[in-house]
Amino acid sequence: MKAEHYVGGVFRSDGPAFPLISPADGAEIGAVPEAPRQVVDDAVAAAREALRGPWGASGAEERAAALRRVADGIQARFEEFAAAEVADTGRPRAFAETVDVPRAIGNFRAYADLLYGRPERAYTTQVPGWSAGGGQALNYTVRRPLGVVAVVSPWNLPLLLMTWKVAPALAAGNAVVVKPSEETPSTATLLAQVIDQAGLPAGAFNLVHGHGPGAAGEFLTGHPGVDAIAFTGESATGSAIMRNAAAHVTPVSFELGGKNPALVFADADLDAAVDGTVRSSFTHSGQICLCTERVYVERPVFDEFVERLGARARELKDYGPMISAAHRDKVLSYYRLAREEGATVVAGGGAPSFGDGRDGGFHVEPTVLTGLPETARTVREEIFGPVCHVAPFGTEDEALRLANDSPYGLASTVWTRDLSRAHRVAPKVETGIVWVNCWNLRDLRTPFGGVKASGIGREGGEYSLDFFSEPVNVCIQI
Numbered sequence: 130m131k132a133e134h135y136v137g138g139v140f141r142s143d144g145p146a147f148p149l150i151s152p153a154d155g156a157e158i159g160a161v162p163e164a165p166r167q168v169v170d171d172a173v174a175a176a177r178e179a180l181r182g183p184w185g186a187s188g189a190e191e192r193a194a195a196l197r198r199v200a201d202g203i204q205a206r207f208e209e210f211a212a213a214e215v216a217d218t219g220r221p222r223a224f225a226e227t228v229d230v231p232r233a234i235g236n237f238r239a240y241a242d243l244l245y246g247r248p249e250r251a252y253t254t255q256v257p258g259w260s261a262g263g264g265q266a267l268n269y270t271v272r273r274p275l276g277v278v279a280v281v282s283p284w285n286l287p288l289l290l291m292t293w294k295v296a297p298a299l300a301a302g303n304a305v306v307v308k309p310s311e312e313t314p315s316t317a318t319l320l321a322q323v324i325d326q327a328g329l330p331a332g333a334f335n336l337v338h339g340h341g342p343g344a345a346g347e348f349l350t351g352h353p354g355v356d357a358i359a360f361t362g363e364s365a366t367g368s369a370i371m372r373n374a375a376a377h378v379t380p381v382s383f384e385l386g387g388k389n390p391a392l393v394f395a396d397a398d399l400d401a402a403v404d405g406t407v408r409s410s411f412t413h414s415g416q417i418c419l420c421t422e423r424v425y426v427e428r429p430v431f432d433e434f435v436e437r438l439g440a441r442a443r444e445l446k447d448y449g450p451m452i453s454a455a456h457r458d459k460v461l462s463y464y465r466l467a468r469e470e471g472a473t474v475v476a477g478g479g480a481p482s483f484g485d486g487r488d489g490g491f492h493v494e495p496t497v498l499t500g501l502p503e504t505a506r507t508v509r510e511e512i513f514g515p516v517c518h519v520a521p522f523g524t525e526d527e528a529l530r531l532a533n534d535s536p537y538g539l540a541s542t543v544w545t546r547d548l549s550r551a552h553r554v555a556p557k558v559e560t561g562i563v564w565v566n567c568w569n570l571r572d573l574r575t576p577f578g579g580v581k582a583s584g585i586g587r588e589g590g591e592y593s594l595d596f597f598s599e600p601v602n603v604c605i606q607i
């Protein structure tokens with residue numbers, strides 16, 4: 130797969146190439162151009178030019194039709210997108226076919242639908258003027274696109290998360306410059322091809338490849354011509370981007386890291402809670418920001434839960450690799466740290482030996498830990514791998530205190546059959562999303578995002594359109 134930049138409607142490969150490595154077996158599978166600053170400057174300029182041309186003059190209906198053409202284009206090349214995502218990430222094919230590509234199509238369709246019939250203006254009724262001058266006025270509010278939006282996306286759900294920002298940004302009438310992760314450039318390049326084929330005006334969508342610090346990511350997020358930044362990635366990177374963008378007071382929408390808790394009450398359907406926690410801890414080998422890394426179980430069912438979760442972790446066979454050797458080494462360092470901090474390893478705790486080509490890849494074992502204090506680094510720091518720590522609790526209040534004692538606050542799960550408890554506990558969990566007796570069940574119109582170090586702002590439905598546009602009040606003296 131040859132990754133290319135896409136700037137002002139032109140595919141180009143400026144910049145030194147760096148190798149693209151397969152996480153599945155460590156083989157070199159492609160080359161990626163490292164965009165020099167000039168390419169980023171050209172992309173921002175092309176986006177600005179698009180806003181001065183037909184894209185900036187487009188209406189909601191026209192943009193909705195354009196988004197639908199993009200969705201149709203991805204659908205038409207479904208297998209290519211799935212294969213490219215599998216190649217870049219090593220994930221099981223089924224995940225790409227049931228999550229990544231369908232959600233990318235869904236992201237574009239969701240925002241096209243949201244635009245349909247959406248009032249271009251919101252009106253207030255005639256009110257007596259409250260200003261000192263008094264008088265009658267008609268007020269109405271219009272929404273204006275922010276302008277040039279920088280989208281910087283991560284490697285864990287490359288296509289899903291990039292399109293989760295691109296679709297609403299374009300829907301709101303912005304022009305975008307995307308910088309995908311250096312680890313996963315392929316589906317971004319395919320998306321540029323689809324958008325090119327869909328006939329969006331040159332410069333509406335631009336793509337630059339490269340690294341972050343001191344490279345394309347930093348050039349883009351510190352660019353004076355960028356009007357807003359939509360970023361998904363590590364909390365530390367969010368801080369760096371915020372510092373970089375501060376000089377221009379650039380508004381940001383941040384989807385950052387997490388250390389997501391699960392609360393399993395004794396009255397829960399334990400089969401469902403075990404199944405749900407296997408999914409929430411080990412899907413995509415724990416490389417989803419919503420994954421559970423802390424599990425708190427009410428004491429009467431703690432031993433049974435730990436035993437059953439450990440057994441299920443040991444049974445997992447066709448799990449995918451970490452995205453890179455560096456990330457594999459990071460996760461294994463936390464497995465060593467857990468032992469040093471006194472953990473009991475119920476399952477996993479190392480790297481598997483398959484006896485085949487996968488041994489050249491970056492796999493780690495699905496791991497279940499217990500016995501650590503809440504102060505342990507293993508319990509406080511995001512690992513972003515197939516690992517969770519399980520601890521007991523006595524009362525509901527203790528469960529909430531444990532769940533909320535974290536610098537993060539992205540997502541959580543609560544397992545209980547008690548309806549009153551579900552409605553009492555869920556709003557008190559300090560995360561942006563609380564799933565009750567389920568995990569990662571998504572309605573794209575709901576507010577998605579984290580609190581504390583897990584993010585700034587919400588995306589999803591109107592929340593995204595609100596971030597990607599400015600409300601303007603027009604007040605007409607009557």
Ligand SMILES: NC(=O)c1ccc[n+]([C@@H]2O[C@H](COP(=O)([O-])OP(=O)(O)OC[C@H]3O[C@@H](n4cnc5c(N)ncnc54)[C@H](O)[C@@H]3O)[C@@H](O)[C@H]2O)c1
Nearest residue numbers: 282283284309310341342346347362363366384385386418
């Ligand atoms: N909250 C969410 O919705 C969500 C979703 C997915 C991943 N994540 C988080 O993302 C992390 C994993 O993804 P990752 O390793 O790609 O994150 P990362 O922060 O290392 O990189 C994300 C993107 O930012 C770029 N980047 C890195 N440093 C930069 C800088 N200084 N300036 C500008 N750009 C820079 C990278 O090139 C990449 O494109 C985990 O912490 C995970 O929790 C959060």
Ligand SMILES: N/C(=C\C=C\C=O)C(=O)O
Nearest residue numbers: 285286293417418419571
């Ligand atoms: N933003 C979303 C998922 C994020 C997953 C994090 O890895 C989504 O489902 O819309």
